[in-house]
Amino acid sequence: MSSHPSSSDTRTLGKYKIIRELGRGAMGVVYEGFDPLLERYVALKTIRKDLLDAGTVYENDNILQRFRREAQAAARLHHPCIVTVYDYAEEGDTVYIAMELVHGKELKDYFAQKHRFEIKTALEIMLQLLDGLAYSHQNNIVHRDIKPANIILIDGTGQVKIADFGIARIDTSELTQAGEVMGTPTYMSPEQLLGKHVDGRADLFSAGVVLFELLTGEKPFTGSNITAVMHSVLTADPPVPSQRNHQLPPECDAIIAKALCKDAGERYQSADEFKAVLKTLLDRVNASAPPRPVTPDSHALPTHAVTEPLLLEHTLLPKQQNFPDTLEDWVEYLTQQEMPIFSHTARRINQAMSNPATNAIELGRIIQQDPTLTAKLLKLGNSVYYNPSRQKLPNVNRAIIILGIKNIHNLALACSYVESVITGNSVEQVNRQIAHSLHAAVQSKSFATLVDDPFPEEVFVASLMNNFGRVAFWCYGKDACIQIRRLMDAGMEAEAAERKVLGFTLDELNVALCKAWQLGGLIQECIEAADDPLDDTLSKRVKLVNISQELVRELANGLDSPGAQECLKQVAELTHKKANALLSIVMDNAEQAVHVASQFGASAVAPYIVKPAMMLPPAEVAPPDATVKVSSARLSALGAFQTPMPPGKSGVDQAERIKILQDISGMLDGQANINTVFEKVVEGIQKAIAMDRVLFALISPNRTVLREKISNGLNAELRNHVLEFDISAEKNIFTYALSQSGASWIIPRDDPAMLRLFTPLVRKHLGQNECFVMPIAIHNKFIGLFYCDRAIRRIPLERQSLNVFAEFVQQANICINLSKK
Structure with missing residues (x-):
């Protein structure tokens, strides 16, 4: 037939x-x-x-x-x-x-099935791969996409075939520019990720990644998303293979280290050189004791007895990196090693805008080359904050048409910047810096809108990046950060500590990085104006950015602190609005900043965004006849960063507070389970501010009864019923709290009006104790409230705990409103 x-x-x-x-x-x-x-x-x-x-x-x-x-x-x-x-x-x-037509199986399929290769087999595969690459490079053809999917093992023969020569360059570069999403960058060389000229040494880097995976069963460069993987390829040292697979001879460590050098000049300079090293190793392996078989259940590669270390020429481990010494060295370090993706993207985005005839096309191409940037930009572009008209933006080109090229340019810069710093070392100092920048950016944009600025998004980005050098340092400064922090903890001023450790200030680093990365425009104007932020010759836009930065710093002292009031006065002069009218705008902006942080994928910084509060009376405990109310729009971390009181007493446990806030912020993706949010708040109130009893109660559908939903310290396990309080017929502490827009500090001492709020039903279930109460709402409709007290230990409440109580409840309020959108 x-x-x-x-x-x-x-x-x-x-x-x-x-x-x-x-x-x-x-x-x-x-x-x-x-x-x-x-x-x-x-x-x-x-x-x-x-x-x-x-x-x-x-x-x-x-x-x-x-x-x-x-x-x-x-x-x-x-x-x-x-x-x-x-x-x-x-x-x-x-x-x-x-x-x-090849009948075989791609190497990626073996990896997907967790197949483990003997070292002998791995080296034989690599020798054939390098043999094919040596031939193609001699013919001046670079593959550009060596990866397991393009390496085929022929059925039953052990022969290797490299696929997709002639297509790889189009696959991984040109079609990405035409709008297709690039695949994983795990196997790409650093120079290829940065869009630089590549030669055969880029293929050898990719081959080194494949070798690492053959030897260990793992990839050397990983991350939670494409940008994180790219950052790892560009900056991280590969793991030591013998630490991942203890059966490997030590020579493998040196071979991998050389193959995966970031600098192409330090790698193997030809496929023949790489092949010769592996051939020497294979000869030694073949001369050693025969390997034991690998069974399907094996979780490690077989042992190979190498009798003595194999001395291979040109396979020394990379030299240990010296820490930067000068300002110029720091700029180079941050640019090339720690933030190469952002510095490269920022330059390309700004250069794309230099030619009015092609800027829209070029900007779209650059954005679409980074799938993570594309996804984040479209998410923000489709949000109410950036797109009030809610016109659907399915792709970058549509976003440029609807929102305008200048807005997309600024949004792309912002997205790329935030992504680069939140993938760094997310320690508390970094989170504080990013939180400050995001908050100031939201305030700046709002003020720019009040003065009819044509491009408020540009003001947003200039404010967001006003301290980007400082943020970059705290992200990636490592030991230098520790030294500066120790000097500051010992009482030295920040600027003096920076000069002592670095020889320059972080403001100077800010300026130097701005020039090196060619950020230009309003960003550079604002950074260079930092020495004299209120210079009369500065533009209104620069002044708004500078005032917003100072305002956010002062908000930690309260909205009615002298510093904050002076900032509001300056904003009022620039916007021609009354200072009092600006209060609600500033408070709304603080809440908006939390949402913006979530949209940028930076929910972890939300707890560090200072929410403005009017200062409470100076006494630590309010007068006996006082009822202290704090508007929900005035929530604050006021005093939240002070030293906590000793265990077992009142006050704030800062470590627990930050942990709870981070947990709640992690639910700000709009998909949170509401009950989980409420449970986390109850837990936080009890643990972080040492409350003896905590109650969360929901309003019934007919709005006549407040019914216990979650409680701690109220002996729920001993009761066969839930607590219920009438809120339709009688006036009590709960109807009073629901009549207020924020948190209430109720002190039932000698004030008859307050005493009457503790009705018989309230006294029956809760007693008559000093307490905090605050309602929670969905879309401006109250659905329930939180109550807490220290009735068991009879310890007084204090202002610091009130602020944290209100902070927890407001975070929950944001969370459930997002979940209902």
């Missing part, structure tokens, strides 16, 4: 008969085909022509023409370890390549 397809098969592609579909992806479909002239089966890889044509608007050199040249060059490669390209053709809207 003939093995050829029958003449009745009608589907064709050019001269090829289509047998069956083998797979499909974003680029097109892969078919098994048959060439009737040469009587051979082939693989037909189709590429949608419209994707290639799209490149003409981005490049002077037509991508389709370049693709033809790449395919033609690949067709000249004839090597046992390379999948042969037979033909290139275009038919209608489809471009296709006919290539050798």
